[in-house]
Amino acid sequence: MDYFAQQAINAIQQGSIYALIALGYSMVYGVLTMINFAHGDLFMVGAFACLLIASFFPLPFIVILILVMLATGFLGALLERLAYRPLRNAPRVSAIITALGCGLVIENVVLSLSPYAKPMPPLFTVTGYHIGGLSVSTLQLMIIGVSIALMLGLDFLIRRTSFGMAMRAISFDAKTVPLLGIPLNRIISVTFLIGAGLGGAAGMLYGQAYPVIAASMGILVGWKAFVAAVVGGIGSIRGAVLGGYILGTVEVMTVAFLPSTYRDLVAYSLLLVILIFKPYGLLGKAPNQKV
Amino acid sequence: MSALLEVRNVSRHFGGLKAISECGFSVTEGHAHGIIGPNGAGKTTLFNLITGIYKPTSGEIVFAGDRLDGLRPSRIALKGIGRTFQNIRLFKQLTVLENVRIAYDSQLHYSPLEALLTLPRMGRNEAESIAKSSALLEAFGLGALSESLAGDLPYGLQRKLEIARAIALNPRLLLLDEPAAGLNSGETAALTEFLRWVRTEYKVTLLLIEHHMHLVMGLCDRITVLDFGQKIAEGTPEEIRGNKRVIEAYLGADEE
Amino acid sequence: MAAMAAFFKKLGANRYALPVLLAVGFVLSLVIPQYGLLNGYVQFVLIMIGINIILSASLNLVNGYMGEFSVGHAGFMSLGAYASAVLTVKLLPDLPDAFFFLPVIVGGLVAALAGFLLALLSFKTRGDYLAIITLAFLMIVKSALENIPYVGGPRGMLGIPKLTTMAWAFFWVVVTIWVLRNLLYSKFGRAIAAIREDEIAANSMGVRVREAKILAFSVSAFFAGVAGALLAHLLVFINPSSFDILKSTEMLVMVYLGGIGSLAGSILGAVIYTLLSNWLQDFGTWRMVIMPLILVLLMLFRPKGIMGFRELPWFLPKREARRKDS
Numbered sequence: 001m002d003y004f005a006q007q008a009i010n011a012i013q014q015g016s017i018y019a020l021i022a023l024g025y026s027m028v029y030g031v032l033t034m035i036n037f038a039h040g041d042l043f044m045v046g047a048f049a050c051l052l053i054a055s056f057f058p059l060p061f062i063v064i065l066i067l068v069m070l071a072t073g074f075l076g077a078l079l080e081r082l083a084y085r086p087l088r089n090a091p092r093v094s095a096i097i098t099a100l101g102c103g104l105v106i107e108n109v110v111l112s113l114s115p116y117a118k119p120m121p122p123l124f125t126v127t128g129y130h131i132g133g134l135s136v137s138t139l140q141l142m143i144i145g146v147s148i149a150l151m152l153g154l155d156f157l158i159r160r161t162s163f164g165m166a167m168r169a170i171s172f173d174a175k176t177v178p179l180l181g182i183p184l185n186r187i188i189s190v191t192f193l194i195g196a197g198l199g200g201a202a203g204m205l206y207g208q209a210y211p212v213i214a215a216s217m218g219i220l221v222g223w224k225a226f227v228a229a230v231v232g233g234i235g236s237i238r239g240a241v242l243g244g245y246i247l248g249t250v251e252v253m254t255v256a257f258l259p260s261t262y263r264d265l266v267a268y269s270l271l272l273v274i275l276i277f278k279p280y281g282l283l284g285k286a287p288n289q290k291v
Numbered sequence: 292m293s294a295l296l297e298v299r300n301v302s303r304h305f306g307g308l309k310a311i312s313e314c315g316f317s318v319t320e321g322h323a324h325g326i327i328g329p330n331g332a333g334k335t336t337l338f339n340l341i342t343g344i345y346k347p348t349s350g351e352i353v354f355a356g357d358r359l360d361g362l363r364p365s366r367i368a369l370k371g372i373g374r375t376f377q378n379i380r381l382f383k384q385l386t387v388l389e390n391v392r393i394a395y396d397s398q399l400h401y402s403p404l405e406a407l408l409t410l411p412r413m414g415r416n417e418a419e420s421i422a423k424s425s426a427l428l429e430a431f432g433l434g435a436l437s438e439s440l441a442g443d444l445p446y447g448l449q450r451k452l453e454i455a456r457a458i459a460l461n462p463r464l465l466l467l468d469e470p471a472a473g474l475n476s477g478e479t480a481a482l483t484e485f486l487r488w489v490r491t492e493y494k495v496t497l498l499l500i501e502h503h504m505h506l507v508m509g510l511c512d513r514i515t516v517l518d519f520g521q522k523i524a525e526g527t528p529e530e531i532r533g534n535k536r537v538i539e540a541y542l543g544a545d546e547e
Numbered sequence: 548m549a550a551m552a553a554f555f556k557k558l559g560a561n562r563y564a565l566p567v568l569l570a571v572g573f574v575l576s577l578v579i580p581q582y583g584l585l586n587g588y589v590q591f592v593l594i595m596i597g598i599n600i601i602l603s604a605s606l607n608l609v610n611g612y613m614g615e616f617s618v619g620h621a622g623f624m625s626l627g628a629y630a631s632a633v634l635t636v637k638l639l640p641d642l643p644d645a646f647f648f649l650p651v652i653v654g655g656l657v658a659a660l661a662g663f664l665l666a667l668l669s670f671k672t673r674g675d676y677l678a679i680i681t682l683a684f685l686m687i688v689k690s691a692l693e694n695i696p697y698v699g700g701p702r703g704m705l706g707i708p709k710l711t712t713m714a715w716a717f718f719w720v721v722v723t724i725w726v727l728r729n730l731l732y733s734k735f736g737r738a739i740a741a742i743r744e745d746e747i748a749a750n751s752m753g754v755r756v757r758e759a760k761i762l763a764f765s766v767s768a769f770f771a772g773v774a775g776a777l778l779a780h781l782l783v784f785i786n787p788s789s790f791d792i793l794k795s796t797e798m799l800v801m802v803y804l805g806g807i808g809s810l811a812g813s814i815l816g817a818v819i820y821t822l823l824s825n826w827l828q829d830f831g832t833w834r835m836v837i838m839p840l841i842l843v844l845l846m847l848f849r850p851k852g853i854m855g856f857r858e859l860p861w862f863l864p865k866r867e868a869r870r871k872d873s
Contacts, residue, residue, distance in 0.1 A: 035675050086847055092674055093616045097799060098846045100618070104796055104839035112832040219792065223682075230679055261701075264690040271683045272668075279672055342751055364750035374751055382744035384856065393741045396734035397753035403762050406733035407726050409864070413733060417866060420734070460753050 002133035007252050013140050013209065015248025016147035019241045020202035021225030022232065023154065024076075024195030026240035030171040031191050032088070033235070034095045038079060038103035040222020041110075042196045046072045046203025047213040048110060051120055061123045065146070068204045069197035076196020077189045085185070103218065111215035120211040143205045150198060151241060157194070158237060167191055171235065224251075224264075227271045233284025242282060295320040295464055295496050296341070301350030301360075303333075303340055310336040311520045313350070318464070318513075323490060323497040325507040327531075328517035329540065334500040335377055337517070338466050341498075342374050343367040355463065369397055373457030374466035377500075379449050383442030387433055387452055390441050391424040394459035424459060430492070431455040446473060451485075458493050465489075467499040471506050479503050483510050508532070516540070559859040562868075569721060576713040590713060592825055594781055597716035598774045599817035601723045603801035604810055605770035608727060610799070611807030612736070613763050614743030615673070618795045619665065619681030620771050622688040625790035626661055627654030627772025628779035629698055632707045635780065640708075647710045647780070651719070654776035655769040661688075662768025666761040673746070685795065692787040703786025704779075711781040719777060723770050724810055724862065730766060731810075732864045739763050793835065797824070800842050806854025810862040815853060 021043050028036040049071045053064050083102050087095045126139045158164035166182045167190075178184045199222075206221060207213050224247065232243025247267060254266045280286050294317040303311040311333045318324045326334050339345045341352055343364040352359040359367050368374075373394070382390050399416040406413050428434045431451060436444065441452060450470060457465055470486065471479045483506050490497055501507045507514060508528045516524040516531060518540045524531060531537055558564050579585050585593075606620045631654035635642060642649065661684070668680050693701045730736050738759035741749035750756055779785045797820065805816020827834040845852065860868045 033675075035678070083843060083847070090846075090850060093610075093614070094846045094850045096616055096675065096678055097803065098843050100792075100796065100799075101839040101842040101846070104793065105836055105843065108832055108835040108839070112836060115832065223686075227683075259694075261690070261694055264686060265694060268683045268686040268690065272680065272687065275672065275676065275680055275683070276668060279676060344747060344751070364747070365753055365755055368751055368753035376748065376751075380745050380748040382741055382748065384744055385740055389737060389740070392734075393737045393749070393754060394752040396737060399734050401734075403730075403735060403758075406735050407729050407766070409729040409733075413729075414866070417733070417864075421866065456752060 005134055007256055009134070009136060009140060011249040011252040012245070013143050013248070014252055015245035016144050017202050017206050017209070017221075017244075018225045018228045018247050019244025020147050020150060020198050020205070021222060022229035022240035022244045023151070023237065024199040025226050025229035026232070026234055026237055027167075027191050027195040029229070029235045030237070031167060031174070031188055032084070032095075033174075034084065034092070035099060035226075035234070036084075036192075036195075037096065037099040037226075038106060039076075039195070039199055040226060041103045041106040041218035042072050042076050042079075043199040043203040043206070043222040043225070044110065044213075044215060044218035045075060045106065046200030047120070047207040047217065048114070048118075048203075049200065050123075050204040050207055051118060051213060054121060054123060061142075064123065065201060065204060068200045072200025072203070073193040073197030076192040076199070079196075080189060080192040085188075107215050107218050114215065117212050117214035120207040120213050122211065123208060139208060143209055146201070146205060150201060154194070154198065154237070163187065163190060224267055227267050230271060230281055231274050233281025235285070236281070236283040239281055239283035246282075293320055294318065295355060296498065297351075297353040298337070298341070299351040299353065301337075301340060301347045301352060303336060303345055304348045309520050311340065311347075314517070314520065314522050315350075316515045316522060316525055318496060318498055320463075320496055322512040323486070323499070323510050325511035325514040326498065326500045326517060327502070327504075327507055327514060328523075331519075332517040333520040334517055335468060336520075338374065338468055338500065341367075341466065342372060368460060368462075371461070371463040372466065373460040373462035373464070373495075375450070375453040375457055375468055375470065377468040377472070379446075379453055381441040381449055381453060381456070383440065385441060386438050387441055387444070388421075388424055388428065388437040390452060390456050391427055391459045392420050394456045395420050395424050395427075397460055427455055427459055447478065454489065458489065458495070462495055465495045465497050467497065467501075469500055469502065471501055471503045474503075476505070479506055482506065486510055559861055562860075562865075565861045573714070573717055573721075576717040580713055591781075592821065594711060594713055594716045594777075595825075596818055596821045597713075597720045598777050598781070599798075599801060599821050600720050600814050601770050601774040601777070602798050603805060603817045603820075604723055604727055604813035605767045605774070606798045607802050607807060607809070607813045608730075608739070608763055608767040610802055611809070611813075612731060612743065613739045613760075615669070616678045617665075617681040617767075618678060618792065618799070619684045620767075620798050621790040621792070621794035622681075622685040623658040623661060623768040623771035624775035624778070624794070625688050625692065625785075625787065627651075627658040627775030628785050628790070629692060629704070629775075630654045630657035630772070631776035632704050632779045632785060633698065635708055635710065636704060636706060644710055647715060650780075651715075651773055651776040654779075655772040658772025658775065659765045659769035662764040662766075662771075663761060665768070666764035669760050669764065670757055682792075685790075685792065689787045689791060699786070701787060703784065703789070705784055707779055707783045707785065709780060709783050711777045716777060719773055723773070724814075726766070727770075728810060728862050728864065730762070732867055735759055735762050796839055796842065800838055800845075803842060803845050803850070803852050806852030806857070808851075808856040809854035809858050811859040812852055812854030812857075 024039045025036060028034065046068050049068045050064060053067055079102055083098050084095060087098055126137050128135055128137045158167060166187045169182060170177050170187055228243035228247040229240050231246055232239030250270060251263055251267060254263050274281065296318040298314060298316055300313050300315050301311060302313055328334055340347050343362050347360050354370055354372065357370060399420055401413045401416050425437060428437050433452060433455060444452060471482050474482060511528060514526065514528060514531045515522055516537050523540055524534045524537045580590060609615050609617045631650035634650040634653055665684055669677050672680060692698060698704055738754045741754050742756055742759060746756060801816035801820040802813065804819060806812025827837060
């Protein structure tokens with residue numbers, strides 16, 4: 001029983017990080033119906049931004065978190081402005097290819113600047129607690145707490161603010177929205193800013209949990225979160241969170257019962273199975289095509 | 292004359308919306324059969340049900356004795372039903388000739404392996420396809436344009452090409468979705484003549500959706516009237532012209 | 548420049564030029580290594596150009612002509628490489644060199660089988676979702692191979708015999724282009740183009756969409772497998788991570804640089820890419836920044852590539868070329 005409870009905590013921790021990244025994929029898909037393949041690399045940039053800031057300025061955790069989110073957020077918005085906006089009316093394939101290309105550019109720039117994996121210093125002293133047979137660390141609580149706080153904040157933003165309303169309107173029907181006086185471009189920019197910011201925050205938290213960071217984590221971890229977004233139903237905010245926790249659970253269970261090298265195999269097989277039996281994910285909606 | 296197409300008690304719901312409810316009629320072989328009704332009456336949905344793009348929620352569609360409902364669109368097309376679309380759907384980046392050849396290809400017989408290795412049977416079939424498709428385009432007055440891109444043709448010729456493409460399937464039944472949309476009255480009169488010619492030349496039964504009353508009344512042997520997804524009347528043009536319900540639902544509101 | 552263009556136009560229109568060039572090319576591919584007319588490095592680059600032509604032409608079938616977006620091509624390549632290497636290393640180590648076509652064909656068939664399965668999944672999904680499926684396929688192939696000790700797991704397979712010669716590479720390039728041309732200018736090729744243009748209209752015109760998709764995916768995968776087999780027996784060493792998303796991206800660069808929907812474009816893209824890639828070797832990992840950057844710039848400024856849906860008369864069957872002239 002204790003073993004399962006312990007694994008459950010690990011699953012929630014892993015799931016929280018996946019959910020945070022998956023939100024970015026889903027938000028962008030919601031407003032642009034485009035897969036931002038570069039999002040995983042923004043997550044990776046978040047981890048490196050944290051390392052860079054922390055090694056020069058010994059700021060408090062929360063300040064670094066905000067700076068990291070701003071840095072990755074602006075990078076995401078910049079990417080949209082330079083690479084995706086010119087292609088908004090181009091064939092969809094062009095946009096996917098561009099996103100894939102941008103992701104690889106970011107990954108390999110980081111790889112070229114920092115060829116080897118870098119250790120990540122802890123940003124606060126970690127203490128462990130033992131409750132019965134369970135061990136929980138302040139780090140785990142921090143990761144889970146920060147993630148949930150960010151998700152609640154996003155939920156508030158989407159459901160209670162005029163930005164959120166505009167964003168939902170665009171997801172519903174992007175063609176009519178400009179007619180209603182909603183500034184489409186600004187809403188899309190802000191969506192990228194927030195989505196990428198959440199991804200960056202996830203990168204920072206991930207760096208604390210697994211304190212060795214490398215350029216390849218954008219694909220290794222970031223794309224896994226993409227699996228989560230698709231499993232939950234890409235375009236759906238709640239789906240992204242659900243998918244994140246499902247994937248976290250599946251991964252932790254895989255590692256608990258199988259050799260750890262099976263992790264990717266299981267995750268991507270899960271993706272394939274979901275796409276075959278529930279092509280638009282657990283909470284996603286099928287697009288309607290007019291004949 | 293027997294019924295070529297029978298729509299029996301067909302319904303189609305989209306969520307809570309009943310786009311077509313318990314609709315039934317039959318199309319006699321050799322006839323030109325019109326479907327009229329106000330916008331949103333479910334006419335195009337009916338076409339999409341017949342051609343298999345949508346599956347009926349309930350009811351049966353029978354063509355020349357075979358059930359169509361549940362079959363894939365390509366199977367239905369191959370049984371002998373050609374169609375055009377309300378918003379022209381040509382293969383825009385392909386040439387006029389290629390558009391027609393793609394439909395004519397259903398009558399070519401060679402296997403993938405014969406194609407990959409370009410065996411003699413493939414060559415014979417291909418030569419036939421070029422000759423027959425070119426001849427069809429000549430007959431439609433599009434011969435000179437066969438190497439132009441379909442998307443570059445003027446609107447009226449795109450409509451004509453779409454009909455030629457459907458005819459290349461060698462269909463027994465041709466479904467036309469608002470063939471006169473966007474045409475002026477002179478062009479509509481010419482289209483009426485043209486459709487008469489198509490009907491006799493290619494021995495094809497016509498089922499058409501149209502708003503232009505002159506075309507419908509002048510061309511059709513029989514007319515079915517839809518409103519809110521239900522059949523409200525059926526008869527000869529004269530009967531429809533005098534039908535009270537039709538006048539109330541349709542002609543009264545939108546006299547043409 | 549203009550004179551050169553005119554020359555190539557004339558050459559392209561000449562129906563005797565192609566067979567003569569092919570014969571000369573084949574003789575050269577035998578003679579050059581025999582008498583060491585070019586140094587080993589240049590020979591290696593020429594073979595790589597051949598392998599890349601096979602890859603870009605076969606990927607063009609799905610991504611260009613059919614208008615889908617697959618990133619799974621490296622996965623097919625991987626299956627072909629591994630299947631052929633298992634034959635030459637483990638099952639038939641005494642295979643005479645002249646029978647090298649056998650493991651290559653087996654590699655192609657194994658890849659084609661995977662392509663067939665992927666095609667079944669493409670019936671219901673298109674666009675983004677199909678791209679995701681191909682991505683999942685690529686990842687699954689890679690991590691599955693990493694977990695099979697028989698083929699060396701993550702370390703890969705060593706000691707593969709060096710059987711890929713210039714002549715074999717040339718032979719397979721010609722086969723690939725010939726078969727693809729035959730397919731493209733058949734009713735199946737027209738069906739593939741119709742799917743690209745408008746799948747619903749294609750269906751309504753009696754196009755057997757499923758059959759066309761199966762054919763496109765299987766043939767495309769077959770030649771990716773062939774290319775994989777050739778590469779494995781050129782490099783004499785393969786591991787699962789040689790066939791990752793970056794490998795697929797390289798192929799995308801070739802296809803979209805040379806031009807979608809064009810065999811001439813596929814060849815051009817492969818030649819430019821291979822030369823550029825070798826020239827950029829000195830730049831280390833920055834090479835992997837420049838390649839995807841080219842892809843992004845292409846999408847922004849010339850999304851159909853250099854040749855985009857234009858073809859040299861060489862690659863048209865006689866009956867089509869004759870028709871276009873008149």
